Amino acid sequence: MRLPRFTSLYGRIFAIFWLTMLLVLIAVLALPHLDxxxxxxxxxxxxxxxxxxxxxxxxxxxxxxxxxxxxxxxxxxxxxxxxxxxxxxxxxxxxxxxxxxxxxxxxxxxxxxxxxxxxxxxxxxxxxxxxxxxxxxxxxxxxxxxxxxxxxxxxxxxxPFLLKLFDHPLQLLLTVMLVSTPFLLWLAWALSQPARRLERAARTVAKGEFIVDPSLEKGTKEFRQAGAAFNQMVQDVNQMISGQQRLLSDISHELRSPLTRLRMATALATRKQGESPELTRIDTEAQRLEQMISELLELSRMQLDSHTDRERQPLSSLWEAILTDAQFEAEQMGKTLSYTAIPERNISGKPKLLMSALDNIVRNAIHYGKDHIEVSISADNEQVIVHVDDNGEGVPEQELDAIFRPFYRVSTARDRVSGGTGLGLAITQSAVRQHSGTIEATRSPLGGLRVTICLPLLFD
The missing domain is CATH 3.30.450.210 (Two-component sensor protein CpxA, periplasmic domain)
Structure with a gap:
């Protein structure tokens, strides 16, 4: 005869309860015959x-x-x-x-x-x-x-042993606890295992990895239902994000066709009629629109691939070359860039996005800083912290949170003067958030803008 399998959480609790009651009943019925x-x-x-x-x-x-x-x-x-x-x-x-x-x-x-x-x-x-x-x-x-x-x-x-127990309540209590402990440990294990799997899956989704986990649909009936609902949610969110980003990518691609025809028409008009302020303005705006579409495609591509597999990389292999190139570029512009030693720690993520995140804010600081840029990188047991400071004009206090929104333009015309599209920091923020990190802008001690990035590290 096969014993029934209690696949429901309430069924397991019910089984343990009645098993305990059965043991107590046997002890009570057997006591008069043993006394x-x-x-x-x-x-x-x-x-x-x-x-x-x-x-x-x-x-x-x-x-x-x-x-x-x-x-x-x-x-x-x-x-x-x-x-x-x-x-x-x-x-x-x-x-x-x-x-x-x-x-x-x-x-x-x-x-x-x-x-x-x-x-x-x-x-x-x-x-x-x-x-x-x-x-x-x-x-x-x-x-x-x-x-x-x-x-x-x-x-x-x-x-008899039972007689001793019933004569000493403290021993009876300790014996009941001793007998029930294995059942309670088994019940705790049965509850904790699927709960931990669900927690790990939630952390994975929080990191931007929308992956269905079949192991969630194991265990008791309640956890199987919760796991199935969680996996269904992951699929729906993944499909929704993918659909939105594909739509945005398709629209951006479709915009390039008339934009290309517009630039060709401008070039033909210039060849026939010669240079004119109107044609120059049209060509300039067309170039800015093309740059904006390119950056928009990059942003949508990053978000579209947010669930791809990640790699374990040392921080130095990701950022050493970027900082060296940025230092050389700053010297060519008559500016100085200094940076601290990169900690010997590892991070899990997409190398291209992590490199792009630091490169964007460093080059932004080089462009808007007057003559000095500082990059400091430090790490503790859990995260790496990057500060990028410049001594430029900075950003008004009330607009520090808004500069990470796509297409946002600072009221001081910081982007208008440079011809920026307002997508650079939005791309950086997307890359950082895909790695469960944070990014914020504050007033720099050098007088300009400070951008701070915090990213979680791997435990070595």
Whole structure:
């Protein structure tokens, strides 16, 4: 017979609950049968031994005819209290204890209690009182009278384990905790494993990797449903983003055709009519529009490929060459660029995007800085922090957050003078966010603009 599989979380909790209740019920039902302090039937083998013991006593005292004399002789022959041999007691048929001495010790009080609890003398019983087991009665004939004999002997056997537990609540509590711990650990494992898989999948999506994880659809019924819903969400988001970016990419490509025809027409008009301010203005705007479309295509391509696989790369292999080239370019423009040593740490990501992110902000600083640019790169246990400072005019405080929006133009005409499209920082921000990083602009200590990038690192 196959045991049922509890695929539901509630089913597993229900199974553990009822298993615990079953164990408790078995313990409660078994306790009365295991407790020697309650009256129990005597095994037939032990009854036979008691009967043989009664016969030996009859043979020993068969020469005594007077009951009182017999009782005195029995008291005289009793072993010392430390003697481990069984002791016998005599009662009449009405249950009155016969003894030559008027003593009220523990054994007699226990015997009186035992006699009063017996329902029928035809069915011998036994019961534990403290460290002494009392058993009987068996019939015996002494001094010409029919009597009952009871036997008392030292009980050296340890009490049953369950009896100990129920006598000591603290031990019972510890035992219940010990028995239930494996089940609780199993339940915790059953809950934590799919929860951790779901957490890892959520972190992967947060990094911009929209990948369906089949392992999410394993485990209990509730987690399988949650995993299936999560995977469906990832598919829908992936399709939505891909659809939007493809639409944007297609539109950008379609715009290039009439733009190319416009520039060709401008060139033909210039050849026929000669140079004119109007034709020059048309050609300039056409060039800016072509640059804008190119950058827009790059932005959409970056977002379209946000779910592609990533590589493990040292920071130095990504940025060393960029900073060296930027330093040379700044010198050609009569400016100075200094940068700190690149930490020997690793990062997971798309090399092209990470290189493009730093290259954009460094070249932006070179272009707008007056004569000095500083790049500082530091790393802690979790992230790398890049500061790029210039000593240019900077950006107004109220516009620092807005400069990362696509096509945004600063009110000081920072982009208009250079002919920029307003997409450079938007592309940089997209690249940084695809790597679960942050980017912000603040006022630089040099007087111009400071752009700060924070990216998570790999644990070495």
């Amino acid at each position: 020697p302090r309650k009256s129990h039937d005597i095994p037939q083998k032990h009854i036979k031994q008691m009967q043989e013991y009664a016969q030996r006593i009859e043979q020993r005292y068969q020469h005594v005819d007077n009951l009182n004399q017999l009782l005195r002789q029995i008291e005289k022959d009793r072993p010392s209290p430390r003697d481990p041999r069984p002791r016998f007691f005599l009662t009449d048929l009405d249950g009155r204890i016969l003894t030559a001495q008027k003593q009220r010790n523990f054994k007699l009080r226990a015997l009186q209690n035992f006699i009063s609890s017996i329902e029928s003398v035809d069915h011998p019983k036994q019961r534990l009182y403290g460290h002494y087991m009392v058993a009987g009665p068996v019939p015996i004939s002494l001094a010409g009278e029919n009597l009952h004999m009871y036997v008392s002997f030292k009980w050296d056997e340890p009490p």
